[in-house]
Amino acid sequence: MIRPGFLDSESRRDLIELARDGSAAHRLARRANALVLLDKGMSCQSIAEVLLLDGDTIRTWSQL
Numbered sequence: 535m536i537r538p539g540f541l542d543s544e545s546r547r548d549l550i551e552l553a554r555d556g557s558a559a560h561r562l563a564r565r566a567n568a569l570v571l572l573d574k575g576m577s578c579q580s581i582a583e584v585l586l587l588d589g590d591t592i593r594t595w596s597q598l
Contacts, residue, residue, distance in 0.1 A: 564587075
């Protein structure tokens, strides 16, 4: 499991802003949402279920 709180406040703020930006590519916004949810302590599998993705996809995104 990925530990919560791995994002610094500036990175977290930037990701939330990106996720809310209507002009951002949908794929990039989903990645931003996934990282923010990981940072809040959700598991990869829970996030995958919410975003209708595979758990391995979320794990890969967390390593980029």
